[in-house]
Amino acid sequence: MRETEILQRPELICPAGTPAALRAAVDAGADAVYCGLQNETNARNFPGLNFSIPDLEQAVAYAHARQAKVLLAVNTFPRAGRFELWRETVDAAARISVDAIIVADFGVAAYAARTHPKLRLHLSVQAGASSPNAIRYFCEEFGIKRVVLPRILTVAEIAEIHGNAPCEIETFIFGNVGMMAEGRCSLTNYATGISTNMDGVCSPAGDVRYVPNAEGNMTSHLGCFMIDQIGRGESAGYPTICKGRYLCSGRTQGYYAFEEPQTLNLSALLPDLIRAGVAAFKIEGRQRSRAYVTNVVSAFRRALDDVLAGRSPEIASLLALSEGQKETQGAYRSKTWR
Amino acid sequence: MHSASGPASHPADARPQLPGLVHVLLRPIPLPLLRPFLAPIAAHVARAHPQLFARLGPHAHKRFLIDPLDLPFGLLLTPDPARPQLDACRREQMPGHDARIAGTFLDLFGLVDGSIDGDALFFSRELQISGDTEAVVALRNALDDMDGSILDSVSAAFGPLSRPASLAISAIRAIRARRTHA
Amino acid sequence: MNAMPEIALGPVLFNWQPEAWRDFYFRIADAAPVATVYVGETICSKRAPLFSEYFETAIERLQRGGKTVILSTLGQVVQKTDRNLIDSICSVEELPVEANDVSALHALRGRPHYGGPMLNIYNGESLRFLAERGMRGVCVPAELSATTLAALCAVASELGVTIEAQVFGRISLALSARCYHARAHNRTKDSCLFVCENDPDGLELSTLDAHSFLVINGIQTMSHSYLNLIGELPELQRMGVSRFRLSPHSCDMVQVAGIFHAVLKQTLAVEEAAAQLGALTPRATFANGFYYGKPGHTWQSASPA
Numbered sequence: 001m002r003e004t005e006i007l008q009r010p011e012l013i014c015p016a017g018t019p020a021a022l023r024a025a026v027d028a029g030a031d032a033v034y035c036g037l038q039n040e041t042n043a044r045n046f047p048g049l050n051f052s053i054p055d056l057e058q059a060v061a062y063a064h065a066r067q068a069k070v071l072l073a074v075n076t077f078p079r080a081g082r083f084e085l086w087r088e089t090v091d092a093a094a095r096i097s098v099d100a101i102i103v104a105d106f107g108v109a110a111y112a113a114r115t116h117p118k119l120r121l122h123l124s125v126q127a128g129a130s131s132p133n134a135i136r137y138f139c140e141e142f143g144i145k146r147v148v149l150p151r152i153l154t155v156a157e158i159a160e161i162h163g164n165a166p167c168e169i170e171t172f173i174f175g176n177v178g179m180m181a182e183g184r185c186s187l188t189n190y191a192t193g194i195s196t197n198m199d200g201v202c203s204p205a206g207d208v209r210y211v212p213n214a215e216g217n218m219t220s221h222l223g224c225f226m227i228d229q230i231g232r233g234e235s236a237g238y239p240t241i242c243k244g245r246y247l248c249s250g251r252t253q254g255y256y257a258f259e260e261p262q263t264l265n266l267s268a269l270l271p272d273l274i275r276a277g278v279a280a281f282k283i284e285g286r287q288r289s290r291a292y293v294t295n296v297v298s299a300f301r302r303a304l305d306d307v308l309a310g311r312s313p314e315i316a317s318l319l320a321l322s323e324g325q326k327e328t329q330g331a332y333r334s335k336t337w338r
Numbered sequence: 339m340h341s342a343s344g345p346a347s348h349p350a351d352a353r354p355q356l357p358g359l360v361h362v363l364l365r366p367i368p369l370p371l372l373r374p375f376l377a378p379i380a381a382h383v384a385r386a387h388p389q390l391f392a393r394l395g396p397h398a399h400k401r402f403l404i405d406p407l408d409l410p411f412g413l414l415l416t417p418d419p420a421r422p423q424l425d426a427c428r429r430e431q432m433p434g435h436d437a438r439i440a441g442t443f444l445d446l447f448g449l450v451d452g453s454i455d456g457d458a459l460f461f462s463r464e465l466q467i468s469g470d471t472e473a474v475v476a477l478r479n480a481l482d483d484m485d486g487s488i489l490d491s492v493s494a495a496f497g498p499l500s501r502p503a504s505l506a507i508s509a510i511r512a513i514r515a516r517r518t519h520a
Numbered sequence: 521m522n523a524m525p526e527i528a529l530g531p532v533l534f535n536w537q538p539e540a541w542r543d544f545y546f547r548i549a550d551a552a553p554v555a556t557v558y559v560g561e562t563i564c565s566k567r568a569p570l571f572s573e574y575f576e577t578a579i580e581r582l583q584r585g586g587k588t589v590i591l592s593t594l595g596q597v598v599q600k601t602d603r604n605l606i607d608s609i610c611s612v613e614e615l616p617v618e619a620n621d622v623s624a625l626h627a628l629r630g631r632p633h634y635g636g637p638m639l640n641i642y643n644g645e646s647l648r649f650l651a652e653r654g655m656r657g658v659c660v661p662a663e664l665s666a667t668t669l670a671a672l673c674a675v676a677s678e679l680g681v682t683i684e685a686q687v688f689g690r691i692s693l694a695l696s697a698r699c700y701h702a703r704a705h706n707r708t709k710d711s712c713l714f715v716c717e718n719d720p721d722g723l724e725l726s727t728l729d730a731h732s733f734l735v736i737n738g739i740q741t742m743s744h745s746y747l748n749l750i751g752e753l754p755e756l757q758r759m760g761v762s763r764f765r766l767s768p769h770s771c772d773m774v775q776v777a778g779i780f781h782a783v784l785k786q787t788l789a790v791e792e793a794a795a796q797l798g799a800l801t802p803r804a805t806f807a808n809g810f811y812y813g814k815p816g817h818t819w820q821s822a823s824p825a
Contacts, residue, residue: 018393018483047472048393048479077642079664080671107645127622127640130697131597133606134622137629141649152598152697180694180741181596183640186663187693187734190743190816193809195663198642206472218466219728223815226727236461242694246725246733248704254728257700257736261461289482292455321458331697338698338709 007274007308013071013170014297015286017049022059022070024290029301032069034102035059035286036200041089042073043126044286045200057096069099073286074112075124076200077105077183087111094119102148103127104183109142122170123147126183126197132164139166146170148282151177151264152331155272162277169277174296175284176323177264177330178202179242187241191223208239220244229254235325237261243323261324266332267300267315270307273332292321369411369426380415380422382495383488391419393480397473403435406443417477437469437477444514449478451487451511525757525784526555527777528684530637530659530767531562531592533692534737535716538571544768545578549585552774553781556763557582560592562620562638564699564738565605566712579615591617593624595638596695596739618659629653637661637686637765638695642668644675657682659765662691662747665813666755673760682762687749688776688797689767690722691807691816693734694741701738709739720770732805733817745807745817750793752811753783771801 014030016022025033036042038050051059056072063070072093078086086108093101094116101119103109104126112119125148129135138144146168149158162169180187185202189195192207209221216232220239227244230236237243243261245254264284266273273281281304283296296318303313319325331337383390391398398417405412414433416423427433439446445464448454456478459465467474481488493503529548532541548557559579561568579589593609594602603623610617610627619625620636635641635650635658647658658681660669669685676683699709701716701723716723722735722742732744746769749756753764764784766776779796782788788796798806809818 017479020483020485023485046475046479047395047397048476052392077640078645079668080643080675081668083643083645105640105642105646106649107643107647110649111645128596129622131603131621131623133603133626134597137622137626150697157598179698180696184596184638185694186661186691186816187741189663189810190691190693193813193815193818197640197661197663198668204472205475206470208471210467210471212466212468218463225731225733226729229728230463233463236463238457241734245728247728247730248723248725248736250704255704257704257725257734258696258698258741288457289452289455289478291453292458295455320462321455323457323461325461335710336708338702 007271008277008279009308010274010278010304011069011280012297012300012304013280013282014293015175015283015288016059016293017044017046017286017288018290019051019055019059019062021286021288021290021293023062024293025297026063026066026068028294028297030068030297032071032099032280033059033063034071034073034282036073036075037089037092039085039089040076040198040200041078041086043075043124043196043200043202044073045076046287047205049287053092053096056092056098060096060098071100071102071122072098073102073124074108075102075104075126077126077197078108079195079198083107090116090119100145103142109138109144113142117143120145123167124183125150125172128181128183130181132161135161135165135167146280148172150182152181154335155269155276155332158273158278158332159276168279170280170282171266171273171278172264172284173266173270173273173281174300174318175264176238177259177262177328178240179259185242188222191225191241193223203238203240210239235261237323260326262326262328263318263322263324264330265315265318265322265327266329267303267313269329269332270303270313274307288321295321369428372411372426376413376424376426378495379492380417380424382492384417384419384422386491386495387484387488388419389483390480391417393483394476397470397476400436400470400473401434402473402477403432403438404446405432405438405440406446407440408442435469437467437471437473439474440466440468444510444517447489447510448514450481451489451507452482452484453487453511453514456482525762525764527553527781527784528556528659528763528765529554529558529773529777530686530689530765531558531560532768533563533690533740533742534720534722534768534770535564535567535570535714536720536770537717538574540720541571542574542578544773545574546581547774548777549578549581549587552777554587554766554777556588556590558590558592558618558636560609561605562592562595562636563740564716565594565599565601566709567714567716567738568605570714589615590634591615592636593617593620595620595636595692596697597621597623598697616656625650625653632656634658638692642672644672647672647675647681648679651679651681655681657684657763659684659686659763662686663810663816666752666759666811667813669756669761669811670759677760683760684763684765685749685756685761686747686765686767687753687756687780688765689746689769690735691743691745691747691810692740693743693816696739696741699738700736700741704736743807743816744805745819746801746804747808747810748794748797748806749808749811750780750783750797751790752808753780753790757784769801771804775800 011031702712
């Protein structure tokens with residue numbers, strides 16, 4: 001890195017599935033923490049996870065006392081007839097003074113912009129805005145201040161979007177990498193009757209089954225479909241359809257038709273992403289433990305501080321926390337990923 | 339706020355195993371001797387951390403078999419707020435259950451202690467889940483919503499035995515840390 | 521208030537040979553009892569030039585056959601070629617356009633246009649917002665249940681927006697930036713050599729225990745089962761759905777359209793229609809689970825209500 005180069009300081013945006021994880025993230029150096037309520041208004045509607053309204057109030061107090069922000073994900077799509085729950089959630093977010101809400105639905109965004117003009121809006125990755133004009137549309141219609149880009153773009157494409165988008169850019173740098181365009185996937189619903197977009201859950205735990213066999217292999221099932229068979233000693237991933245193995249004509253055995261289980265890790269691309277104009281780096285994993293939050297957030301806090309100070313970043317190995325115990329730079333490095 | 343050990347995992351050949359001595363000491367313990375210690379643990383956790391039940395929701399009444407594969411016995415947990423129960427059972431006579439969580443004693447210890455990420459342990463195949471997956475996820479999330487370790491909270495409640503209990507926990511943490519970094 | 525119910529033909533989602541593509545539309549123009557035909561590449565911008573030489577001919581023939589032609593736009597917009605395709609379709613002023621992503625909404629805002637099934641329109645508030653910006657009709661996402669659809673129809677009726685629902689054909693379940701067709705053949709999207717052209721109804725994926733599950737179509741993942749709501753047509757009409765989309769497959773779509781049309785006209789009983797559809801698509805399994813709020817792959821017997 002050239003000595004004279006002054007890099008803009010991006011925010012480090014960290015996940016929290018519980019109040020304890022939120023405190024862990026703040027303590028580990030998060031600039032902002034994102035979380036969701038205990039219902040289908042957010043895309044990690046998992047059993048035992050997330051925040052009640054009183055939890056959220058205390059979390060905001062804890063974070064604000066330490067100069068950290070709290071972002072509330074309200075990023076699912078209300079089914080017709082159920083909009084009231086999303087309206088109440090947006091109202092609560094405004095009342096509690098969260099620093100921004102993260103939205104995806106046209107109706108939710110319109111309601112928030114109209115009713116709470118001072119409430120800062122971020123566009124969720126669930127809105128799938130992957131081109132400058134799509135981003136412009138959301139900015140012009142709803143006053144969106146920041147867009148979270150889908151995990152399907154190269155660094156060069158991100159730089160181009162930054163040059164053409166009238167808002168801040170947030171990109172993922174670590175965590176689960178779903179293969180399908182976010183917010184546009186009903187695979188889970190096809191297998192289980194529960195909708196990722198409307199119910200906020202991909203591969204609901206209640207429909208996941210693991211079946212061990214005598215040889216030490218394990219099959220994973222979603223609804224009535226077998227989605228993978230994991231050999232003895234072979235590492236595993238999340239039981240999602242897009243990381244399963246399937247048969248198709250022309251192939252002699254099962255293959256990862258969409259993607260192998262692995263974790264996105266862009267620690268090596270941080271300087272490039274900052275130069276591309278990214279204003280905020282997001283770590284995925286609201287469904288993970290506070291041990292994960294502490295380890296990953298600390299590692300990226302150090303790495304980011306190193307980059308900004310002109311040192312080459314030293315990133316502690318996070319492989320142990322990674323899905324399939326493999327890492328990837330996914331779409332970001334090159335178009336050949338596609 | 340967390341134990342000094344790093345993230346969860348370790349290649350399969352180097353996974354932390356219980357030292358032979360501990361194994362030898364635990365093997366002959368008659369379960370009737372263990373039980374008087376287990377019941378108060380469940381009662382204490384239920385009393386001191388009522389928010390657990392809100393997170394568990396309908397799963398509070400499920401029976402969780404916690405199965406340390408390198409020990410001769412397993413633990414059956416029924417969080418039920420009205421009548422929380424933790425009981426030991428011989429490997430040869432494992433009781434009926436809704437969900438089973440199996441792994442080495444040290445891994446399960448680290449999970450409850452808050453120093454290991456459950457997903458990571460699952461990815462590395464060192465944690466086995468069967469039965470009611472949703473109940474397991476709810477239990478994991480409920481136990482994770484706490485500052486520090488639930489084990490410290492339990493050991494502090496042990497009255498005259500809290501010092502030895504806390505020493506035992508520290509010793510096991512040290513073993514885990516050593517094994518993990520080995 | 522409800523418009524006369526009509527059959528619509530969705531865009532061809534697969535990479536058919538250009539001549540097959542042209543002949544398909546010629547036949548639809550001449551013989552199919554469909555009122556509206558959507559034309560345009562919605563999956564992969566690399567495919568669009570393949571049939572572009574027949575594009576205008578097909579549209580003219582459809583219009584001569586009395587069909588309303590609506591242009592459909594790409595679902596997933598990432599690369600420059602994708603954006604160029606959106607721009608070129610949305611700049612056509614003579615024909616209405618159906619938007620399948622938000623960048624197309626950006627271009628179509630303020631003039632009459634339609635919303636495609638790849639847009640996320642799940643509730644009345646979204647519909648109202650989009651109607652205020654010129655949306656005249658919506659083909660709803662396939663995963664809506666009857667309850668949700670009925671609630672959406674009630675708002676649409678107030679707004680004067682036409683509600684359309686897919687009633688036949690494989691269901692679009694997911695989009696990606698990665699081409700899974702290319703991946704299946706160890707290629708990448710840029711070096712695909714149009715390997716998708718060998719699968720006129722998509723490339724079938726089955727589970728490791730050999731159950732049919734999904735179908736790959738370029739960047740799109742679809743259901744293996746064909747959506748079939750022939751038994752639900754009367755109820756759909758009652759709730760206010762007025763356009764019924766058939767998604768094209770390699771089976772005889774003129775006959776498929778004839779069967780649906782006859783049921784709409786009440787000249788063919790549902791049971792007989794279902795049997796005829798089965799005979800036309802002997803390899804297909806049918807599903808209607810989404811409509812009943814059940815797993816989408818399942819088949820539920822139509823409720824007597």
